[in-house]
Amino acid sequence: MTMQIKEIILYNKQGDIRKIPFETGKVNIITGKSKTGKSAIIEIVEYCLGRSEFLVPEGIIRKTVAMYGLKLQFNEKELFIAKSPPEGNNQSQNRVYFEIGKDIKPPELSEITPNSNDEGWIDYLGSFLGISPNLNVPKASESRNPLEANYKHSRLFLFQKQSVIADESILFHRQKEPFMPQTIKDVLPYFLGAVREDHLKLEAELRTTKRELKILKKRQIEAELLSTSGSTKAQNLLDEAKQVGLIEESFYANNQEELIQRLKKALLWKPSGILGIEVSQLEKLREKRAHHLEQLNDIIEQIRAAESYASEASGYSKQGNEQRLRLESIALFNEEPNDESCKCPLCSSILEEKIPKIENMTNSLRRLNTNLQAVVREQPKLRNYIESLENEKEAIKQLVNNYSKSIEALIHEQEVAREIEDLNRRVSRVVGRISLYLENYQEVQEDDELQGKVRATESHIEYLEGLLDQEKKEEILSSILSRISKYMTEWAKELALEHSDAPYRLDIKNLTVIADQEERPIPMNRMGSGENWLGCHLISHLALHKYFIQKNRPVPSFLILDQPTQVYFPPEKYDTMEGDIEELNDEDRKAVKMMFDLLFKVCKELYPNLQIIVLDHANLQDDEFQSALVEKPWRSGRALIPSDWL
Structure with a gap:
C-alpha cells in the first residue's frame, strides 16, 4: 500500500x-x-x-x-x-x-x-x-x-x-x-523484510515450548529417579504413614505391588472433623460471668453495709439500757416538791441546789424505752434481710462457677481442635507425598509416552529455532x-x-x-x-x-x-x-x-x-x-x- x-x-x-x-x-x-x-x-x-x-x-x-x-x-x-x-x-x-x-x-x-x-x-x-x-x-x-x-x-x-x-x-x-x-x-x-512478519508470534511460541520442555524433562528426571529407588521411597512413605496413624502399625507388604496398593488406599483418607468453636461464643460466656461477678460484688457490699448497721444498732441498745436503769431511779420520788429545795429520797436531807424536774426525767425515760423497743423490733427484720442477701450471694457464686467451668471446657475444646488440626496437617503432608510418588510411579510405567512427548517438543523447538535462526x-x-x-x-x-x-x-x-x-x-x-x-x-x-x-x-x-x-x-x-x-x-x-x-x-x-x-x-x-x-x-x-x- x-x-x-x-x-x-x-x-x-x-x-x-x-x-x-x-x-x-x-x-x-x-x-x-x-x-x-x-x-x-x-x-x-x-x-x-x-x-x-x-x-x-x-x-x-x-x-x-x-x-x-x-x-x-x-x-x-x-x-x-x-x-x-x-x-x-x-x-x-x-x-x-x-x-x-x-x-x-x-x-x-x-x-x-x-x-x-x-x-x-x-x-x-x-x-x-x-x-x-x-x-x-x-x-x-x-x-x-x-x-x-x-x-x-x-x-x-x-x-x-x-x-x-x-x-x-x-x-x-x-x-x-x-x-x-x-x-x-x-x-x-x-x-x-529480513525479519519474518510472524517473527514476534514465533518467538512467543518458542518461549512457551521451551517452558513445556523444561517441565517435561523435570518429570522425566523424577521418573528416572523413581525407577531406580522406587522401593526405598515407597517403604519410607509407608513408615511415615504409620507414624501419623494413616496406616496401621501391623501392616506388612510382601511385595512392591502390595505396597503400592496399600499406599493408593491411603489416598482415600479424609481429614478428621473439627468442631468449630466460635470466638464469639467464648466471649459471650466471659461477658456473662463478668456481669454476675459485678452482681456478686454489689451483694457483698450490701451485706457488709447491713451487718455494719446491725452492729451499730446492737451497741445503741446496750448503751440505751444502761441509761434506762439510771433513769428508773426517779421512781423514788412520789411527787414533785413545791419549794425550790428538795429532799433526798434516800436520806431525807434537804438539797440546797436545784435538781431537774422529775417530769422531764420521766419523759426522757419514756422516750428511751420507746426507742429501745423499736430497735428490738427491727433486729429480726435486719437479720432476715442479711440472710436473704447471703442466699442470693451463694446463688450468684454458683452461676459464676458454672460459667467458669463452661469457659474452661471451651478452652479445652479449642486446644483439642488445634491438636486435631495439627494431626490433619501432618497426615495431609504425608498423603501429598504419597500422591506425588504414585503419579510419578505411574509415569515410570508409561515411560514410552513421556519420552515421546519430550522428543516431539524438542523437535518442535528445533523447527522454531530454524525459522528464527x-x-x-x-x-x-x-x-x-x-x-x-x-x-x-x-x-x-x-x-x-x-x-x-x-x-x-x-x-x-x-x-x-x-x-x-x-x-x-x-x-x-x-x-x-x-x-x-x-x-x-x-x-x-x-x-x-x-x-x-x-x-x-x-x-x-x-x-x-x-x-x-x-x-x-x-x-x-x-x-x-x-x-x-x-x-x-x-x-x-x-x-x-x-x-x-x-x-x-x-x-x-x-x-x-x-x-x-x-x-x-x-x-x-x-x-x-x-x-x-x-x-x-x-x-x-x-x-x-x-x-x-x-
Missing part, C-alpha cells in the same frame, strides 16, 4: 487557506530563493505525520500559521490530518484531527477539533500501512531494551534535510540524535543488501561518482555507504568532495525505496530532498544567486543535470509508486524540470507564506 502527499494545507488565524499541491508518482519540485520557507516543508510534513516536537523555524511561518494540514493519498483513499502549533512557550503538542474518505475537502478552521493524538495516529497509520507486530531483541550481552518497529520509525527513510543530504558523517534523517543510530540499525532489517536472518539481510548494492552501483556510474568503477553498498552496521575498491573498502566519509557525499545519499535512499516498493514493504512511498544542488552553487553566493543553471560552470551544470535525470528516471521506473519532492534553489530551464514545478519559482514575493498574510 502506497502513501504519498497530495497537498500541504496551511491556515492563518483568520481562517484563510494556503494550499501547495503535489502530484503522486512523480517528481515534484519547489524552487526559489533562500528564506522563502522551502526547508520548513520537511518540518511541517513530519509534524503532521505524528512527531510531537514542533521544529518549524522561528519567524514569519510561526507568527502567521494557525493550523498545519496535510492531505495524503492511500491508493484510492485520501486522508486529511491537521495539527495546531503548541500553545505559549511549549515546544510540542500531540493533539490531532484526521479524517479519511474520497475527494476530501479541507474543513474550515473553525470546524477542526482534535479527535485523536499522535500515539493513536501513529498506531492507525501503522495498521493502515500493514506494519505487523515485531520485536528486535538484542543479544544477551547487550544492555539495551527490545525495540518494536512502528510507523514513526519509517519516517527515518523519508527525509533528507539540507544539513544531512551532503554530510559525509551521517546518512539518515535524525541520525545525529541520541540513541537514533542504534534504532535505525534495529528497525531497518524489519522494513527491508539469527544466521538465517543475516543471510537474508545480506542477500537484500546485495540487491540494493546492485542498484547503488548502477546509479553511482550514472552520476559519475568517484570510485564508481567499484561496487557501492549500504553498510548497516556503520550506517554509511562504502565503495569496495580492490585495495580496500572506502567509506563515504573518506570520499572527497560534497558531490560524492550527495551522490551516496541519493543512490542509497533511492535504492532503499525501490526495494521497499518492489517488496511492498510498509514504508510511505515518498522521499523529500532539501537543497540537493547546494554542493554545486558557491556557498558564499548561495543566498543571492537566482539558482539558474547558467550560474554554474560547465562541469557543475552537467552534474546537476545528471542528478535530476536520475530522479526522473527512477520515478518513471517505479511509477506510480514513488513520489519525490525536491526543495531547491536551482531552476533548470529544460522542459522536464519545468513541468515538475509545483508552483512558479518562489521569488519576487512568492513564498510558502502568501504576502497578503503578512
Whole structure:
C-alpha cells in the first residue's frame, strides 16, 4: 500500500487557506530563493505525520500559521490530518484531527477539533500501512531494551534535510540524535523484510515450548529417579504413614505391588472433623460471668453495709439500757416538791441546789424505752434481710462457677481442635507425598509416552529455532543488501561518482555507504568532495525505496530532498544567486543535470509508486524540470507564506 502527499494545507488565524499541491508518482519540485520557507516543508510534513516536537523555524511561518494540514493519498483513499502549533512557550503538542474518505475537502478552521493524538495516529497509520507486530531483541550481552518497529520509525527513510543530504558523517534523517543510530540499525532489517512478519508470534511460541520442555524433562528426571529407588521411597512413605496413624502399625507388604496398593488406599483418607468453636461464643460466656461477678460484688457490699448497721444498732441498745436503769431511779420520788429545795429520797436531807424536774426525767425515760423497743423490733427484720442477701450471694457464686467451668471446657475444646488440626496437617503432608510418588510411579510405567512427548517438543523447538535462526536472518539481510548494492552501483556510474568503477553498498552496521575498491573498502566519509557525499545519499535512499516498493514493504512511498544542488552553487553566493543553471560552470551544470535525470528516471521506473519532492534553489530551464514545478519559482514575493498574510 502506497502513501504519498497530495497537498500541504496551511491556515492563518483568520481562517484563510494556503494550499501547495503535489502530484503522486512523480517528481515534484519547489524552487526559489533562500528564506522563502522551502526547508520548513520537511518540518511541517513530519509534524503532521505524528512527531510531537514542533521544529518549524522561528519567524514569519510561526507568527502567521494557525493550523498545519496535510492531505495524503492511500491508493484510492485520501486522508486529511491537521495539527495546531503548541500553545505559549511549549515546544510540542500531540493533539490531532484526521479524517479519511474520497475527494476530501479541507474543513474550515473553525470546524477542526482534535479527535485523536499522535500515539493513536501513529498506531492507525501503522495498521493502515500493514506494519505487523515485531520485536528486535538484542543479544544477551547487550544492555539495551527490545525495540518494536512502528510507523514513526519509517519516517527515518523519508527525509533528507539540507544539513544531512551532503554530510559525509551521517546518512539518515535524525541520525545525529541520541540513541537514533542504534534504532535505525534495529528497525531497518524489519522494513527491508529480513525479519519474518510472524517473527514476534514465533518467538512467543518458542518461549512457551521451551517452558513445556523444561517441565517435561523435570518429570522425566523424577521418573528416572523413581525407577531406580522406587522401593526405598515407597517403604519410607509407608513408615511415615504409620507414624501419623494413616496406616496401621501391623501392616506388612510382601511385595512392591502390595505396597503400592496399600499406599493408593491411603489416598482415600479424609481429614478428621473439627468442631468449630466460635470466638464469639467464648466471649459471650466471659461477658456473662463478668456481669454476675459485678452482681456478686454489689451483694457483698450490701451485706457488709447491713451487718455494719446491725452492729451499730446492737451497741445503741446496750448503751440505751444502761441509761434506762439510771433513769428508773426517779421512781423514788412520789411527787414533785413545791419549794425550790428538795429532799433526798434516800436520806431525807434537804438539797440546797436545784435538781431537774422529775417530769422531764420521766419523759426522757419514756422516750428511751420507746426507742429501745423499736430497735428490738427491727433486729429480726435486719437479720432476715442479711440472710436473704447471703442466699442470693451463694446463688450468684454458683452461676459464676458454672460459667467458669463452661469457659474452661471451651478452652479445652479449642486446644483439642488445634491438636486435631495439627494431626490433619501432618497426615495431609504425608498423603501429598504419597500422591506425588504414585503419579510419578505411574509415569515410570508409561515411560514410552513421556519420552515421546519430550522428543516431539524438542523437535518442535528445533523447527522454531530454524525459522528464527539469527544466521538465517543475516543471510537474508545480506542477500537484500546485495540487491540494493546492485542498484547503488548502477546509479553511482550514472552520476559519475568517484570510485564508481567499484561496487557501492549500504553498510548497516556503520550506517554509511562504502565503495569496495580492490585495495580496500572506502567509506563515504573518506570520499572527497560534497558531490560524492550527495551522490551516496541519493543512490542509497533511492535504492532503499525501490526495494521497499518492489517488496511492498510498509514504508510511505515518498522521499523529500532539501537543497540537493547546494554542493554545486558557491556557498558564499548561495543566498543571492537566482539558482539558474547558467550560474554554474560547465562541469557543475552537467552534474546537476545528471542528478535530476536520475530522479526522473527512477520515478518513471517505479511509477506510480514513488513520489519525490525536491526543495531547491536551482531552476533548470529544460522542459522536464519545468513541468515538475509545483508552483512558479518562489521569488519576487512568492513564498510558502502568501504576502497578503503578512
